[in-house]
Amino acid sequence: MSARRQKVTDDDVFAAAQRVMGRRGPHELTLADIAVEAGLTPGRLVQRFGSKRALLVALSERFAxxxxxxxxxxxxxxxxxxxxxxxxxxxxxxxxxxxxxxxxxxxxxxxxxxxxxxxxxxxxxxxxxxxxxxxxxxxxxxxxxxxxxxxxxxxxxxxxxxxxxxxxxxxxxxxxxxxxxxxxxxxxxxxxxxxxxxxx
CATH class of the missing domain: 1.10.357 (Tetracycline Repressor; domain 2)
Incomplete structure (x- = not known):
């Protein structure tokens, strides 16, 4: 579990998402899990991306x-x-x-x-x-x-x-x-x- 940090970049979030995706399938994946991995509160992650799908779209755009x-x-x-x-x-x-x-x-x-x-x-x-x-x-x-x-x-x-x-x-x-x-x-x-x- 990652300690919460003052500044977490989008790259940090994407890296955290990929680590969690390596452990959990699509139906198990939650924003809460990604938030904990990235060192954010779930609410802050929702404020930044809006939804799990929006985060995955942003991640796939980076991958492209x-x-x-x-x-x-x-x-x-x-x-x-x-x-x-x-x-x-x-x-x-x-x-x-x-x-x-x-x-x-x-x-x-x-x-x-x-x-x-x-x-x-x-x-x-x-x-x-x-x-x-x-x-x-x-x-x-x-x-x-x-x-x-x-x-x-x-x-x-x-x-x-x-x-x-x-x-x-x-x-x-x-x-x-x-x-x-x-x-x-x-x-x-x-x-x-x-x-x-x-x-x-």
């Missing part, structure tokens, strides 16, 4: 613009375009530290898909992420990691589909860590296009 910073950090951290791409794929396993956590995340995704506003933010993020994947693939061609002539747009779409599908398949089999499962599938998709023996 997150692809650029996420990929920039991955490019800075990893030495090659394909290493950054592989790291992005495996970081999707953060949604599944445990099978129960993935089930909660899928429940939130179901709500996002059923709500036009939330889905709009989801689509915005997905399109931005696919654009970033295309940029990494183009850079991999320039760096001679991938052979020339690769259809970057088509391959980016396949990579996007494989990452999501791999996570769902892991949820069924639950063999090993989700990150390792996803990495194997992405490696298999990219392998025919490589100029060398690995993605490093």
């Amino acid at each position: 613009s997150s692809a650029g910073p996420v990929f920039a950090a991955l490019r800075d951290e990893h030495g090659t375009p394909l290493a950054a791409l592989r790291a992005y794929a495996t970081c999707m396993a953060d949604l599944a530290p445990t099978p129960d956590a993935l089930l909660r995340n899928l429940a939130y995704l179901q709500g996002d898909l059923a709500d036009d506003v939330l889905r709009g933010h989801l689509v915005e993020n997905a399109r931005a992420a696919r654009g970033e994947i295309e940029t990494l693939l183009e850079a991999a061609i320039a760096a001679r990691q991938l052979r020339p002539g690769v259809d970057v747009q088509a391959l980016a779409r396949i990579v996007e589909v494989v990452i999501s599908g791999s996570l769902m398949t892991w949820a069924t089999y639950r063999e090993g860590a989700a990150a390792d499962w996803i990495a194997r599938d992405v490696d298999a998709v990219l392998m025919p296009y490589l100029t060398g023996p690995s993605l490093a």
Whole structure:
């Protein structure tokens, strides 16, 4: 439980909401829980956001613009375009530290898909992420990691589909860590296009 603080920013609230969402499903989530986690009174949180849905909309709007910073950090951290791409794929396993956590995340995704506003933010993020994947693939061609002539747009779409599908398949089999499962599938998709023996 967080002690109440004098100043709690929106970023603090969003981080608190994400932590609580990691522990509670959509029907269990309350503004009171988020307020306690953030160090606010529930009344103050209602004054700031108005309702649980309004807070979730604000959180999803913030998420919609997150692809650029996420990929920039991955490019800075990893030495090659394909290493950054592989790291992005495996970081999707953060949604599944445990099978129960993935089930909660899928429940939130179901709500996002059923709500036009939330889905709009989801689509915005997905399109931005696919654009970033295309940029990494183009850079991999320039760096001679991938052979020339690769259809970057088509391959980016396949990579996007494989990452999501791999996570769902892991949820069924639950063999090993989700990150390792996803990495194997992405490696298999990219392998025919490589100029060398690995993605490093």
